[in-house]
Amino acid sequence: MTIADIQGPPRDLVGYEGNPPKVVWPGGARIAISLVVNYEEGSELSIGDGDATREPGGPHYFPLTARDLGVEGHYEYGSRVGYWRLLDVFDELDVKCTFYACAVALERNRDAAVEMRKRGHDVISHGWRWENHNLLTREEEREHIRRAIVSITETTGERPLGWYCKYGPSVHTRELVAEEGGFLYDSDAYNDDLPYWTMVGSKKHLVIPYSLQTNDGKFNWDAFGSPLDFEKHLKANFDCLYREGQTHPKMMSIGLHLRLSGHPARAHALHKFIAYAKSFPGVWFARRIDIANHWIEHHQDTLLPRVTYPRITA
Amino acid sequence: MIKDSEPNSVGPARDLVGYNGKPPKVTWPNNARIAILLVVNYEEGSEPAVGDGDPNSERALSETNVRPWPAGQRDLAMETMYEYGSRVGYWRLLQMFDEFGVKCTFYACGVALERNLKAAAEMRGRGHDVISHGWRWEDVALLTREEEREHIRLAVKSIEATTGQRPLGWYCRSRPSVNTRELVAEEGGFLYDSDAYNDDLPYWTMVGSKKHLVIPYSLVNNDARFGSGAFGPPEDFDEHLRYTFDRLYHEGATHPKMMNVGLHMRIIGHPSRSEAVRNFIKYAQSFKDVWFATRIEIAEHWMSHHP
Numbered sequence: 001m002t003i004a005d006i007q008g009p010p011r012d013l014v015g016y017e018g019n020p021p022k023v024v025w026p027g028g029a030r031i032a033i034s035l036v037v038n039y040e041e042g043s044e045l046s047i048g049d050g051d052a053t054r055e056p057g058g059p060h061y062f063p064l065t066a067r068d069l070g071v072e073g074h075y076e077y078g079s080r081v082g083y084w085r086l087l088d089v090f091d092e093l094d095v096k097c098t099f100y101a102c103a104v105a106l107e108r109n110r111d112a113a114v115e116m117r118k119r120g121h122d123v124i125s126h127g128w129r130w131e132n133h134n135l136l137t138r139e140e141e142r143e144h145i146r147r148a149i150v151s152i153t154e155t156t157g158e159r160p161l162g163w164y165c166k167y168g169p170s171v172h173t174r175e176l177v178a179e180e181g182g183f184l185y186d187s188d189a190y191n192d193d194l195p196y197w198t199m200v201g202s203k204k205h206l207v208i209p210y211s212l213q214t215n216d217g218k219f220n221w222d223a224f225g226s227p228l229d230f231e232k233h234l235k236a237n238f239d240c241l242y243r244e245g246q247t248h249p250k251m252m253s254i255g256l257h258l259r260l261s262g263h264p265a266r267a268h269a270l271h272k273f274i275a276y277a278k279s280f281p282g283v284w285f286a287r288r289i290d291i292a293n294h295w296i297e298h299h300q301d302t303l304l305p306r307v308t309y310p311r312i313t314a
Numbered sequence: 315m316i317k318d319s320e321p322n323s324v325g326p327a328r329d330l331v332g333y334n335g336k337p338p339k340v341t342w343p344n345n346a347r348i349a350i351l352l353v354v355n356y357e358e359g360s361e362p363a364v365g366d367g368d369p370n371s372e373r374a375l376s377e378t379n380v381r382p383w384p385a386g387q388r389d390l391a392m393e394t395m396y397e398y399g400s401r402v403g404y405w406r407l408l409q410m411f412d413e414f415g416v417k418c419t420f421y422a423c424g425v426a427l428e429r430n431l432k433a434a435a436e437m438r439g440r441g442h443d444v445i446s447h448g449w450r451w452e453d454v455a456l457l458t459r460e461e462e463r464e465h466i467r468l469a470v471k472s473i474e475a476t477t478g479q480r481p482l483g484w485y486c487r488s489r490p491s492v493n494t495r496e497l498v499a500e501e502g503g504f505l506y507d508s509d510a511y512n513d514d515l516p517y518w519t520m521v522g523s524k525k526h527l528v529i530p531y532s533l534v535n536n537d538a539r540f541g542s543g544a545f546g547p548p549e550d551f552d553e554h555l556r557y558t559f560d561r562l563y564h565e566g567a568t569h570p571k572m573m574n575v576g577l578h579m580r581i582i583g584h585p586s587r588s589e590a591v592r593n594f595i596k597y598a599q600s601f602k603d604v605w606f607a608t609r610i611e612i613a614e615h616w617m618s619h620h621p
Contacts (some may be wrong), residue, residue: 015401168391191397223543240585
C-alpha cells in the first residue's frame with residue numbers, strides 16, 4: 001500500500017504554520033464564539049428502530065442487543081427538557097447557536113424543529129441518523145446525506161448549509177458533501193482554531209473546524225465531574241483566545257448536548273460562562289453560517305497549500 | 315525482513331533501593347533550589363496510522379475516551395485531533411516559552427519532524443533542546459532486538475537531518491523494551507536516557523561494563539492525565555504542578571531536586587490547558603532560585619559535578 005492508495009483527505013500536519021491570517025471579525029471582535037448544540041436524541045441506535053444493537057451506556061453487564069430503558073430515558077430527557085432549557089438560556093442572554101441536527105431526531109419532535117430557526121438559530125446537518133459514517137458504503141452514505149437534506153428541509157423549513165458527522169467522517173464524506181453541491185462548508189475536522197480552505201478534487205472547499213475539547217462530552221466519560229469543571233475549562237479557553245485575539249482573532253467552538261448540558265446544573269454553568277464572556281468588549285457570538293459567510297466574503301485567500309506528506313522511508 | 319536471530323536482553327536489573335533516603339546534596343547552577351524540566355513531546359504525524367500502512371488507527375491520548383475502531387480504517391477524527399498539535403498547539407507553546415524566557419526539551423519522533431520541517435528547524439533555532447523519542451511513536455517492546463537497533467539508527471539520522479544536530483538523549487514511547495538501554499548505550503552517541511520513572515534525581519547505572527546516565531521522567535506531572543480523564547479542567551493540572559513545586563521547593567532548601575513537566579502539543583496546546591502551563595510558569599518564576607533547565611543542561615551538570 002502506498003500513500004497514493006490511501007482514500008480520503010490527505011493529512012495536513014502543517015496548517016497555518018504559526019502564521020494564521022489576521023482575521024477581522026465583524027465589529028472588530030477579538031473572538032468569535034460558536035455555540036453548538038447537538039440535536040441527536042431519537043436518532044441514536046435503537047432496538048425499536050430495527051438496529052441490531054442499542055445505543056451503548058448503562059451498566060456493562062446489560063446486553064447491547066436488548067432495549068435499555070434507562071439509556072433511552074437519559075436521551076429523552078435531552079429532547080423533552082434539556083432542549084427547551086437551553087433555548088431559554090440563549091434567549092435570556094440574547095445569543096444564537098448552531099444546531100447540529102440529526103434528521104430523524106427532528107422528525108420525532110416537530111415543535112422543537114420549528115422552534116430552531118424561529119428563534120434565530122442556525123441548523124446544519126448532523127446526519128440522517130446519529131450514526132457512524134465509517135460503517136456505511138459510499139453509496140449508502142450518499143443516500144443518507146440526501147435523506148438528511150430532504151428531511152431537515154422539511155422539518156425546519158430550510159435546507160442545511162453545513163455538514164458535521166457523528167464523531168468523525170468516513171474517507172468519502174468530504175467528497176460526497178462537496179459533490180452534493182448545496183453545502184457551504186463542513187465541520188468534520190478538529191485541527192485548527194480558524195476556518196481554512198482545502199481542495200476537494202478541483203473544487204475549493206471550506207472547513208470550519210469543530211472541537212471535542214471545549215465540549216460537554218467530557219461529562220459523559222467522567223473527564224468532567226462538577227459543572228464547574230466545564231465552566232472553568234471554557235473560561236480558560238476564552239481567556240487565552242481573547243488575549244491572542246488582540247492581534248490575531250480566533251474562533252472558539254463550544255460543543256453541547258441536550259442530554260448533558262440540558263440538565264439544570266450544567267445549564268447553569270453554561271449560563272455563567274456565556275455571561276462571563278459577554279462581560280468583555282469585542283466578543284462575537286456567531287452562528288456557523290455567520291462565520292461561513294464572513295470567511296467566504298473576506299478570506300478567500302486562506303487556501304492552505306497542498307502539503308508534501310513524505311512517505312515513511314527506512 | 316530482518317531475521318530475529320539475536321536473543322533479547324534480560325533487561326536492566328530492578329533497583330528498589332536507589333538513594334535509600336539519602337539523595338546526594340546537589341548544587342544546581344546559581345544554587346537553585348529546584349530544576350524544572352519542561353518536556354514537550356513532539357509525536358504528531360508519527361503515530362500508528364492506517365495511511366502509513368499500519369493495521370490500526372491510533373487510539374491513545376486525545377480528546378475522547380478510547381473507543382473501538384474497525385481495523386484497517388482511517389479514523390479521521392483522531393487524525394485531525396493529532397494534527398491540532400503540530401498545526402496550532404506547537405506554535406502556541408513556543409510563543410509562551412519565548413514570552414517567559416524559558417527553554418524546554420522536545421522529545422521528538424523522527425518521522426513527525428520529517429512531516430513538519432519548519433517546526434523542526436524552529437526548535438533549536440529558538441534555543442530549545444531536542445532528544446529522540448523514537449523513529450516513530452511506537453511501542454518498542456513489540457520490536458525484535460534487531461528492529462529496535464535499526465529504528466534507533468533511523469531516529470538519530472532523521473533528527474540530525476531535520477534539526478541540524480544529532481540527539482543526545484533517548485526516551486521511548488511509554489516504556490522501553492528489555493533491550494533499549496543496551497542498544498542506546500551500544501550506539502555510543504547518547505549521553506543519557508530518560509526511560510525511567512523511579513527518582514527525583516538523575517543517577518548512574520551500569521550497562522555491561524559501561525557507566526550510563528539516567529535522567530528519570532514523569533508520567534505523574536504529565537498532561538497525559540487529561541487524556542485519561544484523570545484531570546478535568548486546566549486547574550487540575552495547574553494545582554498538581556504547583557503542589558509538586560511547593561513540596562520540592564521546600565525540600566530544596568537542603569536537598570535540591572528535579573521536577574519534570576510532561577506536555578503534549580495536542581493536549582496542552584489547546585487554549586484552555588495552555589493557561590495551566592502559563593499560570594504554573596508564572597507561579598514558579600515568582601520564587602527565587604528556580605532553574606528552568608533543559609535536559610542537556612542537567613546531563614552536563616551531572617556529568618561534570620556528579621560523576
